[in-house]
Amino acid sequence: MEQIKKVLIALIITPLISVFLTSPSFGATDSVDVSIEVVSPYAPLGNDTLLLQGTYRNKTNTNLTNLSFQLLLSDPITSRSALNIALSSSSPEELLPRGQIYKVSDLRPGASAPFSIGINTAQLLSKGPGAYLIGYQVINGTETLGASFTVVPYLPDRSSVTQLGITLLWPVTSPPLRNGDGYLLDETIPRSTTSTGRLRNILNAGRSNSVVWLLDPDLLDLAEKAARGYFIEDSPERITGVYPNEMSTWFNELRTIVAASERWSLTYANADLASMQRNKANSAFEQSVTIARATTEQKLGFTTGGTFLFQDKYPIPESVIGLANSFGTNAIVVPDSALPPIAGTTFTPSGTTTVQTPNGRVKVFLTDSLLSNASNNTVENAVQTSLQRQRLYSDTLLIALQLPNIERNILVSPNAYWEPTSEGAAVFAEGITKAPWVKTAEAWSVLAKDVSTVQRDNFLTTTPAQNIELSADQMTRIKRGQSLLAQLTGLFEQPGVVSGDFATAILRAGSQYWQNAPSQARDFINNINSTLQTSRDNVRILAGNSVVLPSDKGPIPITIANDFPEPVIVKLTATATPSFRFKAEDLAPITIAGNSKQSLSFTGSVQGTGAVDVTLQLYTRDGTKYGEPKIISVRSAAYSTVATYITVIAFVVLIILSTISIYKRIRLSRKNVK
Structure with missing residues (x-):
């Protein structure tokens, strides 16, 4: 306290007559900036000296003379909403000039000086418990040059409330x-x-x-x-x-x-x-x-x-x-x-x-x-x-x-x-x-x-x-990322080939943090999905666009590429629409060595004439669909040969019938002439 007293400006100077002025202005046009930097104690009792310390500064380019401080004080505020409104205002209506006026030092342009004012709490906050707005304004005669305020909680009897x-x-x-x-x-x-x-x-x-x-x-x-x-x-x-x-x-x-x-x-x-x-x-x-x-x-x-x-x-x-x-x-x-x-x-x-x-x-x-x-x-x-x-x-x-x-x-x-x-x-x-x-x-x-029994609106x-909330589009991308990751993790017999960080990275894309940054959220998950997509394409089907079977049944050759350094295990299926036109044998899971291609064939059969679109699809060991399907056209050469025979026979029959018809017409014509 002795150190505080040493920085006091002589505010115990002869008090002037107590006057009431208009409400202080806290706007940018004030000539003096008043700053309250210390309130001590934070929550005073009645016998405490409430000390407010700070500085006041000349914001103008001219000398300011004949300056005085005047106390600003409100009645106790007991409403939380009223307190919040008052503290959000630059000049709360509850805050009024009260008490004595103290002469303080003049200020040169841009200069500042400290102040420290101590007042007995019981005398100052005499209207009972509550939150008091308190501050000081700098005046020159009847003109207010600047002001500042704070709030002080006052509960003289601490035992009067349940903690x-x-x-x-x-x-x-x-x-x-x-x-x-x-x-x-x-x-x-x-x-x-x-x-x-x-x-x-x-x-x-x-x-x-x-x-x-x-x-x-x-x-x-x-x-x-x-x-x-x-x-x-x-x-x-x-x-x-x-x-x-x-x-x-x-x-x-x-x-x-x-x-x-x-x-x-x-x-x-x-x-x-x-x-x-x-x-x-x-x-x-x-x-x-x-x-x-x-x-x-x-x-x-x-x-x-x-x-x-x-x-x-x-x-x-x-x-x-x-x-x-x-x-x-x-x-x-x-x-x-x-x-x-x-x-x-x-x-x-x-x-x-x-x-x-x-x-x-x-x-x-x-x-x-x-x-x-x-x-x-x-x-x-x-x-x-x-x-x-x-x-x-x-x-x-x-x-x-x-x-x-x-x-x-x-x-x-x-x-x-x-x-x-x-x-x-x-x-x-x-x-x-x-x-x-x-x-x-x-x-x-x-x-x-x-819980509290107070009724509440919902x-x-x-x-x-x-x-x-994060957008539906963001959630769609998250689900896409999880699908890509599930495909990749199902490829490998040994765990840990695909970084576990991807699973949690996808979850990070669903953080509340991104609610105020939707475009960055989209970029974040897109980068993850792009990396997973590129990795997924390391395993793919290599096949021509069409296959002709020598008869209604025959081999369908394909190649599966694996650009991962580790071996992968996949299963291949072949289906057609409509399904009755094409049948394929069941294939066992296939192990493909790292950085290699493996060729294989399976037996398929076609029913009916014309080509049928067959969808080739890879699956992981756990049955998860892997990658994009490859669609090939499959037809049977046997049905083409039969069709040729039928056409030739039909043509021969047509020639014979035409010859017979011409012969009959010639004979009929000769009879008519005779």
């Missing part, structure tokens, strides 16, 4: 920027683990606060592998990544921290399960849920609480909730706007409810939108850090004051892909969990409790939510 339970969900995710070969598309993710990077900031803030870790198994898989070195895709070559040490350090720290904390898995790559279910990408839906927990636990080396379906921005239909739960999700997270309390509810209920789904009733976590959305606020300097903390403290106090004697639990979470600064991540976690009227609650304990199925 508010807060569960802060802490997602650790990253953009799914890794292709089917396991190469990163760029350095975005590794760079985010460096000292000022996004993942580093999230890790450090979670380390220092009581949070519930929600871990993306795709990110953990990447971190474990990249810690040993990684490549960046840069066509036509690959480039060695430059941050493997940072990735290793970050991953090892994460494992150590979450080992001593509550931890859960997200679905794989934080999947857009709503779009998968709507567009019948059933395999992708199931895999995104079922492999998530096992992958997370394998990478961590220890168990988790289970799997969260984390839909933090938009609602999802009951059918998705029920299906995900049937595949193994333990908790569903949606914003409270999806299931808001019915009109007339005057308090913030606990953030749990149940939803009736086709698979039964499922418990759902509802994140508080006002608190959660505060994670989107820009926090890059001392002023923004201070205001963010005061905002969060004040909002949690107003929730506690709504039902001071009732125990409730509120769930909060930042956006899955938020990009906080170091200060932003730290102050968000601290502001949510460390207010004196807050106690943190673990997610498993909230799951075990009875907006789980909305058009805006459907519009933000």
Whole structure:
């Protein structure tokens, strides 16, 4: 406190007459920029001295003289919505000039000076508990030159409210920027683990606060592998990544921290399960849920609480909730706007409810939108850090004051892909969990409790939510990728010939991350499918366009090429339309050596005259259709010979009949002449 006092401007200078002025202007035309950088204590008691510190700066090209500070203060705000509106305004109507005016130093053009003002809390915030807007305006006579304000939560009697339970969900995710070969598309993710990077900031803030870790198994898989070195895709070559040490350090720290904390898995790559279910990408839906927990636990080396379906921005239909739960999700997270309390509810209920789904009733976590959305606020300097903390403290106090004697639990979470600064991540976690009227609650304990009985409207199925989902076209491409991969993996007797990264890369194409980047999502899956398509074409049928059988039955020769270095096993079928016109013998599976071609023939038979189109199709060992079919025309030479004989005989008969007819006419003519 002594150090603070040393930087005081002489604001204990002779006070002038107290006057009331018009509401302050916080616009860009202000001559003086006022910044409140410190509020201490954050949540004062009555006998505390509330200290506001900061600077004021001359924004003009002229000297500013005869300057004074005047206190701005509101009555206690007790409504959460009113507080949110006030803090979103540049000049809230609740904030009025009050108290004494203090003479301060003049400012040269561009110059700034510090200020520090301490006032007894009980005298200043005398109208009872609530959130007080407080600030200062710089005046010159009757002219306001600039102003700034913050908010201070005030609860003089801490025992007057039941502590508010807060569960802060802490997602650790990253953009799914890794292709089917396991190469990163760029350095975005590794760079985010460096000292000022996004993942580093999230890790450090979670380390220092009581949070519930929600871990993306795709990110953990990447971190474990990249810690040993990684490549960046840069066509036509690959480039060695430059941050493997940072990735290793970050991953090892994460494992150590979450080992001593509550931890859960997200679905794989934080999947857009709503779009998968709507567009019948059933395999992708199931895999995104079922492999998530096992992958997370394998990478961590220890168990988790289970799997969260984390839909933090938009609602999802009951059918998705029920299906995900049937595949193994333990908790569903949606914003409270999806299931808001019915009109007339005057308090913030606990953030749990149940939803009736086709698979039964499922418990759902509802994140508080006002608190959660505060994670989107820009926090890059001392002023923004201070205001963010005061905002969060004040909002949690107003929730506690709504039902001071009732125990409730509120769930909060930042956006899955938020990009906080170091200060932003730290102050968000601290502001949510460390207010004196807050106690943190673990997610498993909230799951075990009875849900809130408050009636809620149901907006789980909305058009805006459907519009933000990944497109049907994207899901079609994902299903195409899975089909190509299934064909390739069924070729080889030895497992692991086709990289396992392709299966998870296809799932990455279904991540919620791509919802705001549809064109990039399409390019991502197209590149994967193109690689798989090229690989699939390594095994193909080589055959002519037509075959003539010497009789109604005969050999049909073909060649199968295998450009893979490994041997493959395929089965060949031959069918025709209509099927009764062509029959072929059953062929046993064929093993084709690597980098070779194998010729073979099978017996086919044709019924009837004319050519018939025969479809040659390869299948894998497990019966999966492989590659595009080859269509050849097959006809029988036997039917051509018979037709020739018939034609000749018919011609001879015609000649004989014609000769007889001519002979008869000649005889008849001679008789008539006689």
